[in-house]
Amino acid sequence: MNMLIYLIPxxxxxxxxxxxxxxxxxxxGQYDDLQGAAWRAxxxxxxxxxxx
Numbered sequence: 065m066n067m068l069i070y071l072i073p074x075x076x077x078x079x080x081x082x083x084x085x086x087x088x089x090x091x092x093g094q095y096d097d098l099q100g101a102a103w104r105a106x107x108x109x110x111x112x113x114x115x116x
Contacts, residue, residue: 089095
């Protein structure tokens with residue numbers, strides 16, 4: 065039972081760090097263009113085949 069005295073604040077601190085990282089990613093624009101990233105992943109940008 066004495067371990068809860070340590071574990072609860074540690075869990076709250078780690079949750080706060082995760083929330084801060086998520087808010088930072090929102091502020092820095094990580095989620096602005098989700099469709100563009102999907103299209104860039106499947107786009108065929110290789111105009112010359114390798115080895116030519």
